[in-house]
Amino acid sequence: xxxxxxxxxxxxxxxxxxxxxxxxxxxxxxxxxxxxxxxxxxxxxxxxxxxxxxxxxxxxxxxxxxxxxxxxxxxxxxxxxxxxxxxxxxxxxxxxxxxxxxxxxxxxxxxxxxxxxxxxxxxxxxxxxxxxxxxxxxxxxxxxxxxxxxxxxxxxxxxxxxxxxxxxxxxxxxxxxxxxxxxxxxxxxxxxxxxxxxxxxxxxxxxxxxxxxxxxxxxxxxxxxxxxxxxxxxxxxxxxxxxxxxxxxxxxxxxxxxxxx
Numbered sequence: 722x723x724x725x726x727x728x729x730x731x732x733x734x735x736x737x738x739x740x741x742x743x744x745x746x747x748x749x750x751x752x753x754x755x756x757x758x759x760x761x762x763x764x765x766x767x768x769x770x771x772x773x774x775x776x777x778x779x780x781x782x783x784x785x786x787x788x789x790x791x792x793x794x795x796x797x798x799x800x801x802x803x804x805x806x807x808x809x810x811x812x813x814x815x816x817x818x819x820x821x822x823x824x825x826x827x828x829x830x831x832x833x834x835x836x837x838x839x840x841x842x843x844x845x846x847x848x849x850x851x852x853x854x855x856x857x858x859x860x861x862x863x864x865x866x867x868x869x870x871x872x873x874x875x876x877x878x879x880x881x882x883x884x885x886x887x888x889x890x891x892x893x894x895x896x897x898x899x900x901x902x903x904x905x906x907x908x909x910x911x912x913x914x915x916x917x918x919x920x921x922x923x924x925x926x927x928x929x930x931x932x933x934x935x936x937x938x939x940x941x942x943x944x945x946x947x948x949x950x951x952x953x954x955x956x957x958x959x960x961x962x963x964x965x966x967x968x969x970x971x972x973x974x975x976x977x978x979x980x981x982x
Contacts (some may be wrong), residue, residue: 722783722910728815729863732839735814740844752765752850752879759833760931761882762792762903763858764805765956770946770980772973773835773935774799774962776826777810778817782914784865787964788817795969796826802970806855808958811838820852827853835884835958839863842873856882856903861892862911870899884935888920893927904928905958909938918945940976947979 722730744882765771776792776799787795796807807830809823820836827834833855838845840859849857857876859869869885876883885901887893888910891952896904906924909916916939928934935956936949949957959976966972 724914725862725911728781728812728839729841731814732812732841736842736844740842743848745844745847748844748851752847754951755850755853757880758850758853758855759831761806761833761835761884764833765933765935768805768977768981770950770954770977771805771956772803772977773806773808773956773958774802774804774963774973775808775810775837775958776822777960777964779815780961781815782909783961786961790964791825792819792822793825794828796829796832798969799963799973800830800832803971803977804973806833807833807838807957808835808960811836817891822931823852824856838882841868843872846872846875846879846881848880850879850881854881856884858886858905860886860887860907860911861882862888866895866899869895873899873901882933886937887924890924890927893924898927901932902929903935905932905935905937907937908940918949921949921954922952925954928953943976943979946976950980968971 778788810818835856836849836854837858858871873883882903884903884905885896886905886907887896888907906921908918908920919931921936934954936954937958940957940959941962
């Protein structure tokens, strides 16, 4: 069993408990009284390359990254440093995520927030909507075609952007066939957690026409960002590189210096 399979096995067990405690109808009701969330694509496209800054405490590959993270404070710092959107890890066991982190960040900023989770059910999508998410991650490697298409529709019904994550040419084909128009190319292989930017360079021109194209993971330098822009990327998602820094604002300024003027 590879790491992704272990994560998904744990997620299914977790969902059995959570769905028993909170009904889908309750989440839909909570979502219905929220104003429409800020649009992810619109926010990212205010810059030549938009930045999605990530909040997480740890990862299976890197161990502890920012274990004492105060989500509200970090979200405020990201916003004041020019980030166009946030990404918040929701998985607790493998990434140290907490719903309270999302709520704190939502209360501290008006930026679009990506609910970054291993989504397997519509319950999770409506949970995202109920706490103010603008977008929800759908991982092609974790979802058969029928389920991927159904969750895409569920996210749109919940007034959120479904960001379909791919790592291979075959997954890109599947995303296109399901009608995805927001694509995240994950440079990290979720079965091994090895990372290479070549994944984005290889797959970028296979994305659907006019799709919002985001490169995720392994982005560490201004030169990386310039090259990704040249490949057609409109947004980048950066986590560990920012989270390990004491001066987050200076790191963002340096990272984006080649594309922000």
